Amino acid sequence: MKKSFTFLAGALALISVVFTSCGEKKLNTVKLGVVGAMYEEIWAPAKEALKKEGIDLQIVLLADYSIPNTALANGDLDLNAFQHRIFLEADSASRGYDLKIIGNTFIIPLNLYSKKVSSVAELKEGAVVAIPDDVTNGGRALKVLQSAGLISLNEKAGFNPRINDVVTSKVQIKELKANTIPAALPDVDAAIINGNYALSFGIKTESAIFADTSLTEKNYWNLIAANAKSLKDPAKVELYRKVVAAFQTPETEKIFNETYGGYFIKVGWDEDEISARLAE
Structure with missing residues (x-):
């Protein structure tokens, strides 16, 4: 009797695990490094949209600008989004990182x-x-x-x-x-x-008594970066494409304008940076 009960309990537990696994949709996790709490709000629409596609975008808030590129190069992050081109180029050159631009985000005047x-x-x-x-x-x-x-x-x-x-x-x-x-x-x-x-x-x-005239200067555009090694994986490339597309939406631009008073201006959203990197 005791053995039968033990067997039955084990079987029920196994069935429970099977049904739980089938009922829950496994999410692909993408860790995105940022510096500044404002990025959590800016990326909120993208995070919500990606969740519907089975992607869990985890915003990793870091303390200062010296950390995100190191974490990306070491594989602790999948992507980061905190810098403009000049910073990326200078930091990569001084530290020997091989990081690539996969999308444009905004420019701050x-x-x-x-x-x-x-x-x-x-x-x-x-x-x-x-x-x-x-x-x-x-x-x-x-x-x-x-x-x-x-x-x-x-x-x-x-x-x-x-x-x-x-x-x-x-x-x-x-x-x-x-x-x-x-x-x-x-x-x-x-x-x-x-x-x-x-x-x-x-x-x-x-x-302002005079507005910044350098908004079309690409070197000042902020960006989304990935480790060059990850772009050799077709599955990751498609995953990153979805992340970029989820960010470059009217919902994000609405936050730029309504929440942050136009201090973030969208730039380069019509440029396919991932394809450009793959063609290099």
Whole structure:
């Protein structure tokens, strides 16, 4: 009697496992590394859409920019989405990573703001203008100032010009840490502010006295990256195609515009980066 009961219990347990396995749809897991809590909201529509296709997009929030490419190169992540092309190229070159762009996401404008004047024309000779002190954003900021007619740069300056490349200037340029510039805005006549920091301080894009003119510059486009090795697997390629497609939708753009006030601008959504990588 006892043996029969034990056998019956075991059989029922086995049947339960079989039915559970058949009833539950196994999801393909894709780990996506990001830096900044805002990405969880930006990727929320894609995550929901992918779940319906049997794909579990796991957003892995990382502490700083030094981690995602290392994790991707080591295989701890499937994809990451936190950087623009310049950062990817520089980081890959310095660390020996073989990472590839598989999709474009957005560009964050680098606008000129002021608490003291309402237009560039109102800036007087010798006005103090703050810009980020890092190479990438600093160089981009100088090009914005040149477009605004406030400075001129040496024609031989590289892609990322520096202060010593300024030939003529109507203003005094003050280099500050990018994250400190929003707080310093009242103390200077104008400032170039990174979009993410402007957003954090409640500075609206429409309040800019001069808008960034570099939005079509691909090097400033943010992207989705994959390990080159993974692109040799056709199954992963198709999986990544679905992730890119799920992000590049009107639902994502709605979050750009309505939740983040236009600080994220879609770019390159019509370009098939995966096919371009496979053709290399």
